[in-house]
Amino acid sequence: MLFKLFFVIAGVAVIAAALLSLExxxxxxxxxxxxxHVQMDSDRKATWDAQAQIAEGTHPVALRAAVERIGxxxxxxxxxxxxxxxxxxxxxxxxxxxxxxAPPSSRPLYPPADDPTDAxxxx
Amino acid sequence: xxxxxxEHPAPPRSRxxxxxALLEQSSRRVLRVGRVAIVMVTLALLxxxxxxxxxxxxxxxxxxxxxxxQVSTRALDARRGSLVDRRGRVLATTRVAHxxxxxxDIIEDPNTFSETVGYTLGYEPAEIEQLLFKRRGSRYIVIxxxxxxxxxxxxxxxxxxxxxxxxxxHPILVRDYPKNQLAGQLVGFIGHxxxxxxxxxxAYNNRLKPDPGQHAFVYDRGRNRLWLANQDYKLxxxxxxxxxxxxxxxxxxxxxxxxxxxxxxxxxxxQLVVMDPHTGEILALANYPFFDxxxxxxxxxxxxxxxxxxxxxxxVTDMFEPGSIVKPLxxxxxxxxxxxxxxxxxxxxxxxxxxxxRGPVLxxxxxxxxxxxxxxxxxxxNIGMAIIAExxxxxxxxxxxxxxxxxxxxxxxxxxxxxxxxxxxxxxxWTDLSRMPMxxxxxxxxxxxxxxxxxxxxxxxLINPTIEAADEATDEQRRTNITARVLSPRVxxxxxxxxxxxxxDPNGTGRRARSELYDLFGKTGTAELPxxxxxxxxxxxxxSSFIAGAPVDRPRLVVGCFIxxxxxxxxxxxxxxxxxxxxxxIERSLQYLGVPTKPERVEQDNVQQAARP
Numbered sequence: 001m002l003f004k005l006f007f008v009i010a011g012v013a014v015i016a017a018a019l020l021s022l023e024x025x026x027x028x029x030x031x032x033x034x035x036x037h038v039q040m041d042s043d044r045k046a047t048w049d050a051q052a053q054i055a056e057g058t059h060p061v062a063l064r065a066a067v068e069r070i071g072x073x074x075x076x077x078x079x080x081x082x083x084x085x086x087x088x089x090x091x092x093x094x095x096x097x098x099x100x101x102a103p104p105s106s107r108p109l110y111p112p113a114d115d116p117t118d119a120x121x122x123x
Numbered sequence: 124x125x126x127x128x129x130e131h132p133a134p135p136r137s138r139x140x141x142x143x144a145l146l147e148q149s150s151r152r153v154l155r156v157g158r159v160a161i162v163m164v165t166l167a168l169l170x171x172x173x174x175x176x177x178x179x180x181x182x183x184x185x186x187x188x189x190x191x192x193q194v195s196t197r198a199l200d201a202r203r204g205s206l207v208d209r210r211g212r213v214l215a216t217t218r219v220a221h222x223x224x225x226x227x228d229i230i231e232d233p234n235t236f237s238e239t240v241g242y243t244l245g246y247e248p249a250e251i252e253q254l255l256f257k258r259r260g261s262r263y264i265v266i267x268x269x270x271x272x273x274x275x276x277x278x279x280x281x282x283x284x285x286x287x288x289x290x291x292x293h294p295i296l297v298r299d300y301p302k303n304q305l306a307g308q309l310v311g312f313i314g315h316x317x318x319x320x321x322x323x324x325x326a327y328n329n330r331l332k333p334d335p336g337q338h339a340f341v342y343d344r345g346r347n348r349l350w351l352a353n354q355d356y357k358l359x360x361x362x363x364x365x366x367x368x369x370x371x372x373x374x375x376x377x378x379x380x381x382x383x384x385x386x387x388x389x390x391x392x393x394q395l396v397v398m399d400p401h402t403g404e405i406l407a408l409a410n411y412p413f414f415d416x417x418x419x420x421x422x423x424x425x426x427x428x429x430x431x432x433x434x435x436x437x438x439v440t441d442m443f444e445p446g447s448i449v450k451p452l453x454x455x456x457x458x459x460x461x462x463x464x465x466x467x468x469x470x471x472x473x474x475x476x477x478x479x480x481r482g483p484v485l486x487x488x489x490x491x492x493x494x495x496x497x498x499x500x501x502x503x504x505n506i507g508m509a510i511i512a513e514x515x516x517x518x519x520x521x522x523x524x525x526x527x528x529x530x531x532x533x534x535x536x537x538x539x540x541x542x543x544x545x546x547x548x549x550x551x552x553w554t555d556l557s558r559m560p561m562x563x564x565x566x567x568x569x570x571x572x573x574x575x576x577x578x579x580x581x582x583x584x585l586i587n588p589t590i591e592a593a594d595e596a597t598d599e600q601r602r603t604n605i606t607a608r609v610l611s612p613r614v615x616x617x618x619x620x621x622x623x624x625x626x627x628d629p630n631g632t633g634r635r636a637r638s639e640l641y642d643l644f645g646k647t648g649t650a651e652l653p654x655x656x657x658x659x660x661x662x663x664x665x666x667s668s669f670i671a672g673a674p675v676d677r678p679r680l681v682v683g684c685f686i687x688x689x690x691x692x693x694x695x696x697x698x699x700x701x702x703x704x705x706x707x708x709i710e711r712s713l714q715y716l717g718v719p720t721k722p723e724r725v726e727q728d729n730v731q732q733a734a735r736p
Binding site for chain 1: 157161199200202205212213216217218219294299301302303305338340348349350351371372374375379717
């Protein structure tokens, strides 16, 4: 009977130790995770700071002055579309029939300038 | 009884034989005690478990207060979205700065404290001492709302300050404008609450605005951070960055040339707009006087008077009578509609004045005589344009001006944009019919008129100006940006040829903008400023404008320069005041964009010809 009791108590003790160990590891992990959270937050802010510093150091006027001082011979930026030289790729515009001021037929909207019915007769 | 010896050992003791009945009774007792003990231990464990459950789920207020004091929630800072130019260069961003504060309750000697902090960090000790006694009872006295980087570095490196009781700093997020006044009015600024108040900071506030998060930590009694609490966790979301259509190099060029022109002619203000006529993208937008979003408040946090004058983006908020820069728009539409032919002779009179059928006499700067309609544009004859306008009539002229988008906002997303002024045709007088084609009686914003001019560089297609760069825009997306086709490519080409002569002809009003590097086409404008108090116009106050595009055969840029109140004793005509500035911007910008100059193109042609068999 005592042996059984000892066995049960020992079993429970082992399980408890294992659980405690797991719990300790969970807490350590949680602690490490908390530290990482803080570290990540800090690193994010350090990145923002670095980005702002880079932005300050790349003012076009300051860069141009630096390039002139050093005597660099810079090539112009390549256009987006080398074939056409456009800043952006070409777009097909609406057809010619879309424009607003074209006469609707071959007959001109306006009579010749010397016609007496000129001026504001046109709607 | 004798003592036992080895020879006579003692007889062995007989062990008493246990009584089986007693044994059984004893073991029963042990078993009973054991059972009771097990039951009690079990009950105790169950009670313990119950208590744990109760502490976890419904702790008493006293316990809850103790637990709460060990959990502390802190904000997870999120960054407001950055504003970047079309090539990703930062115009506005958020960074970390540090706030310096003091707790008067734990300062041992305010006098020594003030002197130590003041002399080490460069503050006035008397002012610090004054602050310490200003709000009695407060344990949070801000000494510096935003320490400079150099000052914070000095603070962080100084051990004496780090250990000084009652002095501490904490990080804060601040909005930074690293390019200072470059595109200042365009960028705008935010208020103390982080909300956009002006410029694109205001226009795109909803997209730029971050959504801060929070997380809670459990601390031990010594306030050492243990772990994240399973409560109050919210992930932060940074604001979205926005890529603008402007190019900071072009912006710098535009601001430099505008400043040079303003200083040369001692003008009051000016705007310079650079657009890509094919996409409608605003590549640069300069406003003089300049505004620095990083430095516009006084020591009390109020906007300085000089900054109030400069902060407005006048390229969209202010309108003016454009003058002769409207002529090419009317000229092209008249040719398109068949109301006039470019080679048709128009009698602009030899005396320099002309009486319309109705309305007052109209004058030219100088007599032009009988010239072709093309020369009317080149020499900027008011009379020639009025004659053609009379042919077209009020309705048609109104329709033409409206078709270019005059009188309505361009929907550019820029805050505060006004639509200019184009009165309904019913309210036109006969004077308007002869004055509108020369740009009087109508009011436009610099952006509006530059956008209208873009139609002459874009095969007659009027396109919406945009300030946000489109990421990998599809053809369909870009087509939705088109307002209308207002002219045919044939007429546009004729107009561009005429406008090129405005710059190249010895009598052309834009001859001072002639470039040796690129072929320009453009139109000058010199409009008197209206006297809004007494009516009529000021005699010596002008808006001197010039709008041009280049290269003529395949326009890449359209640049408009508008300078207000130049000193007349130095010069006031648009061609003289704004012409050279536009030419310089076009030359420098096209070279930056890699567009071959005229000499380079001749060289390329020669190489190609030599390469042919």
